[in-house]
Amino acid sequence: MRRPLALLALIAGTLLFVASPPAAATAPGAASATASPTAAFTKTSAWDAGYQGAYTVTNGGGATLTGWTVEFDLPAGTAVGSYWDALLTRDGSHYTFRNREYNGTLPPGGTATFGWVSSGTGEPANCRLDGAPCTGGTGGGDTTAPGVPPGVTVGSPTASSLTVRWNAATDDSGAVAGYDVSRDGGAPVSVTGTSYTATGLQASTGYSFRVRARDAAGNTSAYSAAVSGTTAPSGGGPQPGGxxxxxxxxxxxxxxxxxxxxxxxxxxxxxxxxxxxxxxxxxxxxxxxxxxxxxxxxxxxxxxxxxxxxxxxxxxxxxxxxxxxxxxxxxxxxxxxxxxxxxxxxxxxxxxxxxxxxxxxxxxxxxxxxxxxxxxxxxxxxxxxxxxxxxxxxxxxxxxxxxxxxxxxxxxxxxxxxxxxxxxxxxxxxxxxxxxxxxxxxxxxxxxxxxxxxxxxxxxxxxxxxxxxxxxxxxxxxxxxxxxxxxxxxxxxxxxxxxxxxxxxxxxxxxxxxxxxxxxxxxxxxxxxxxx
Structure with a gap:
């Protein structure tokens, strides 16, 4: 909604420049256990006709990485729309993302993330990082899966939602990249934190959830044992409105x-x-x-x-x-x-x-x-x-x-x-x-x-x-x-x-x-x- 002209005059001439964040980095010598750079895909959100996707490039090698290129294919019916933190070229269904000027230099252990909004639900295939498999090297690299997330619980029921929480999983690279949450055995939802709220549920209904961990190389743990929760009765618990x-x-x-x-x-x-x-x-x-x-x-x-x-x-x-x-x-x-x-x-x-x-x-x-x-x-x-x-x-x-x-x-x-x-x-x-x-x-x-x-x-x-x-x-x-x-x-x-x-x-x-x-x-x- 509109700002009054008097206030606009007060702040006129003040320009705010928002720089893109530099790639996260760790000190040289703190390289992860992976032997070479990797690129790991995650879905940060999804809806009926598309999703928001991201790749995290991790320099698992011992030398500084100066520039990176990630390329992959998308199936028919899926295409990249808007994107950020990378430069894109496209050849049919083949997409090539190159680093921007601010996130191409990665010391050992450093990471950079780019993302896009997809029309269509197909996921990337045939991923290559600088010409090698995104999982690292020529097929080697990190092949060790993270541990299963411990301490999974379900709580905070309303008539239409339940919240799943868990403790952080461990990985040989030092930290996991994210988690997948499956409800009632269905397709998983990817999250980066250690909690997830499932919404749009039926009142007075039981649901079960399982959680698994993903590392930067794309390895996934086994799912946790299923845990269950029941939504509140209609009219009970926190409700929209009020x-x-x-x-x-x-x-x-x-x-x-x-x-x-x-x-x-x-x-x-x-x-x-x-x-x-x-x-x-x-x-x-x-x-x-x-x-x-x-x-x-x-x-x-x-x-x-x-x-x-x-x-x-x-x-x-x-x-x-x-x-x-x-x-x-x-x-x-x-x-x-x-x-x-x-x-x-x-x-x-x-x-x-x-x-x-x-x-x-x-x-x-x-x-x-x-x-x-x-x-x-x-x-x-x-x-x-x-x-x-x-x-x-x-x-x-x-x-x-x-x-x-x-x-x-x-x-x-x-x-x-x-x-x-x-x-x-x-x-x-x-x-x-x-x-x-x-x-x-x-x-x-x-x-x-x-x-x-x-x-x-x-x-x-x-x-x-x-x-x-x-x-x-x-x-x-x-x-x-x-x-x-x-x-x-x-x-x-x-x-x-x-x-x-x-x-x-x-x-x-x-x-x-x-x-x-x-x-x-x-x-x-x-x-x-x-x-x-």
Whole structure:
């Protein structure tokens, strides 16, 4: 959503350059047990029509590797789409990836990873690294499988999910590259950590899981013994929805800084969504000006909570750089998210993903994995994704963001759609309702194990009050229409952009006015009674 012009002027001229991370390296002499370089394939996420794949090149030899080339074949019906951290040439179904300038030099034990998004589900075959088998040398190299992962357990049941956890396996090379988790004997899902949350399950149903380890040379252990768990009954355990049901956005970068407690007292709104935390390098900052670790505006959050409401903090927005694009690793991204959640004692976190951030598969995957870890570190944390929408539903990129989060094990509370700026000659009240219906249909296909009521409780809608950027108008009658629809279907959340515009009730620049006839807080008073 939009940043006010005053704030844009404040941060104009500040350029953030995000360098691609260098390849991880170990000191010379710390070479792994492998005798030569290897390249190991993993699926970092998968969906019905494709997957996100990656190769990790490991220098298992005793001399520095200066440049590398990985080539492989894909079966008919599968092709590489977008890719990163390598240069690609293609000859029919044969793909050749070469190192970039920043990740080609690998000391003994050093690694570099590149990846791509696949259309189609076929996996690479006939892999060669610098002309030799990807498993090392001329067929020799590391042929020792890792140990079986110990301590596998199943727990944290909800009506639609179970979480599998295990202890790290051992390998002769020093560390494993990842793990495969099989549910009920089915095709495995590849993960890099030591936990996995299976979602979309049936309530009151038993499931069994097995886990195996993979090393960088592609060797796999035997599966662990099967362990079982049972999902909670329908209506029991943590469920989608609940919690804050009306939480309009407040642009905290407006000047003077808005006061949520004052607006709450005047409008009847109990809860708000504070916008936006963006990246200053790989560091979370309030619009590149204030460090959330210092608890900026926490006094406002405390006052809202004391009044019986709560506050979501929103990361992202239309301006600035989203943290998942600025941070080059899951660990560094998780550290920033965790710092904000801890500083404010958050129960709710929102991630407003717009523009290039929705179409960047590397940052999408990083964010999903970091959010899964964030929920593990903060049990009960409710996470919402705020995404662009059309009356026909989420865009293809937005849908991939949701799918990636689901597959990484994130328990999404709400998928909040930005019902605004369609640049079409449509009634914006009708379009908001249609966007909600379309998003419901999409989520129902992504979460087949959930009831209609549970899926509706995942849907959030955020229109832009008054005049939109495209000149079309969302008025008070449209707001009443949306609230009535939400009451009928019990939507998970209603919000709007943005509370200071509603307070000002003026005609002028769109970052501060709605440009339609209204009284102060008129929209807030329409939305405030909605409780789900």
């Amino acid at each position: 919690g804050v049901r009306t939480a309009p956005y407040v642009d905290m970068g407006a000047w003077p800084t808005p006061s949520m407690p004052t607006m709450s007292a005047a409008s009847g709104i109990k809860s708000y969504t504070m916008a936006f935390i963006t990246a200053s390098g790989c560091k979370a900052m309030w619009f590149n000006a204030y460090d959330p670790r210092d608890g900026w505006a926490k006094d406002q959050i405390d006052a809202v909570r004391a009044g019986g409401g709560d506050v979501k903090v929103s990361f992202g927005g239309a301006s600035g750089i989203e943290l998942a694009q600025a941070c080059g690793s899951v660990d560094s991204l998780f550290t920033e998210y965790d710092a904000v959640v801890t500083a404010y004692g958050l129960k709710y976190a929102d991630f407003d993903i717009e523009g290039s951030a929705t179409a960047d598969p590397a940052s999408v995957a990083r964010r999903s994995q970091a959010l899964a870890r964030l929920q593990q570190a903060h049990p009960g944390l409710r996470i919402s994704l705020t995404l662009p929408v059309l009356p026909e539903g989420l865009t293809a990129d937005g849908l991939n963001v949701v799918r990636s989060a689901r597959d990484a094990g994130v328990d999404l509370d709400v998928v909040n759609v930005m019902a605004m700026d369609y640049y079409r000659g449509v009634d914006y009240g009708d379009a908001a309702v249609q966007a909600a219906r379309s998003t419901f249909a999409q989520l129902r296909s992504l979460y087949p194990g959930r009831s209609d009521a549970q899926v509706w409780a995942m849907v959030g809608v955020t229109p832009m009050l008054g005049q939109n950027d495209d000149g079309h108008v969302y008025d008070q009658a449209d707001a009443r229409q949306l609230v009535a629809f939400a009451q009928d279907e019990h939507l998970g959340e209603l919000a709007f952009w943005e509370s200071t515009r509603d307070r000002n009730a003026c005609t002028g620049a769109l970052y501060m006015c709605t440009n339609i006839p209204q009284s102060p807080y008129e929209f807030s008073k329409i939305f405030a009674p909605y409780t789900g």
